[in-house]
Amino acid sequence: MIHALKKAIGLIVSAAIFSAAVSAAGAEDNPLGLIEPGKLHVGTISDGRPYSFIDGEGNFVGFEIDYFNDLAKRMGFDEGQVVVTAQDFTALLPSVANGRFDVAFAAIGTTPERLKTVDFSTGYLAGFMSIMTPDESIQTPKDLAGKRIGVLQGSIQEAYAAKNFKNSEIVRFPSNNAAVVALVNGSISGYFLDYEGGLLFLKQYPQLKMTINISSFDAPAGFAIKKGNVALKAALDKAIKESMAEGVWQRLYEKWLPGVPMPEQYLPNR
Template identity: 50%
Template sequence: MHVPTRRTVVTTLVAAALLSTSACGSGSDAAATADNPLGLIEPGAIRVASVGDIRPYAYTDASGEFTGFDVELFRDVAGRIGVGDVTFVGQDFAAVLPAVANGQFDVGVAAIGITPERQETVDFSDGYLAGYLTVLTTPDSGITSSGDLAGRRLGVVQGTLQEAYALKNFPDAELVRFPDNNTGVSGLNSGNVDAHFLDYEAAKTYVEQFGLVDAEDIPSFDAPAGFAIAEGNTALKEALDEGLHAAMEDGTWKELYQKWFPGSPMPEQYLPSDERTSSPTPTTAS
């Protein structure tokens, strides 16, 4: 099997972007020019809106640097399309998509699930992760499944898939909205909420850190995570898609997944094509 090299991907993408620019000098791709074929805010640099506390997807380490699965994957993909200057800036999750839509950032990277509602304001790359949602609680809460949430205070991060899912499926729970998971789990530990609803991978960290209980894992595979892009920037979307698929095909995605999600079920649709089966097993998004 031929796997494209990074140099090949970069050359192909830049050439395609330039052709797209010359073919359409107005309309949705007008931001792309010969000097800025990807239509970036600053040519040759990508400014990324992210969230600093959604382990293991995106978070800041002890030195204040962004790291995590999504961060490392995006940096790899950006390198494949010829952009080494990538700056991550922390936002509340609910602010990420508006900031991309209004042109403050080139891309949003924070395990962002692709939904029809979100696609009304931004475009997305192809998906790269899919997953489970978890009801997290304390050992003495009496909550053993989502069926026990009626009449209880349930924490969610505002603007996430978990909030939307809870609104639809837990109508008798009292939702308490937080800006991020750290404050939500703090509310759980202090007794301000009875449970917190978040993604499976992030929940594992809090279970280990605070001795909390995973009451139920709920499959939610219909909104895979993607990179958010301003509407109409097809040159950047096509470049990211090709770089992303190259990272999957040459095994880079798999290596990063094993690094950041050790022991977790692997979504096989993102593996090299010769390793996939007919029954992929997905994992998560926000």
């Protein structure tokens, strides 16, 4: 009986040691806690010009695509090890929280509500939220009263509009393209989006104007990562700091957002 008990205890201890060894080996092989060791699975949207979108040849391009590829390289990954998948904006953060993506980006503002479900890297985008409209009589938030105003579902603009545009009808859209089509067709009076993204639509639709601009520097965009993944956050934060210090962030910003003001804290020697 005692011999059997000792044998059982020995087996339990051996199993525990083996499990610990496997865990240690796993941590060593996958120090960033990725879904698939050696690859970064990334989620983004396909129509988020100029940040992340699919071009005429079916390739992901944009400021965030170029910038994340630079960060990934600094973290030891080549471009072929970054797997980018398109998804609706509203599904990005749940997909990170559920372990489908290691990282998500789409100019996603860091807010207290979002921090309840995911973590964010240090910020890398800050700008303005704007009303895009063909109606030049809309010049102040008060002029939105009684109007149908579109927002991207799950965006900072949606939360801001729900809180501050009390006298407007808020219409939620799954994508920027769907909202702009509705705006051009007259189904909504204005579309509330980020300023930089709106600039490209103005080139495509000259009848549209950006008439109201609201500061959003209190919720800078960051890369969303799974809650508690300290190693990945630290690696991203380090890479972001290096890229900004070396002027890479500035060069890519000037390439994709020419003429748009840049926050001083993101520039070299700051």
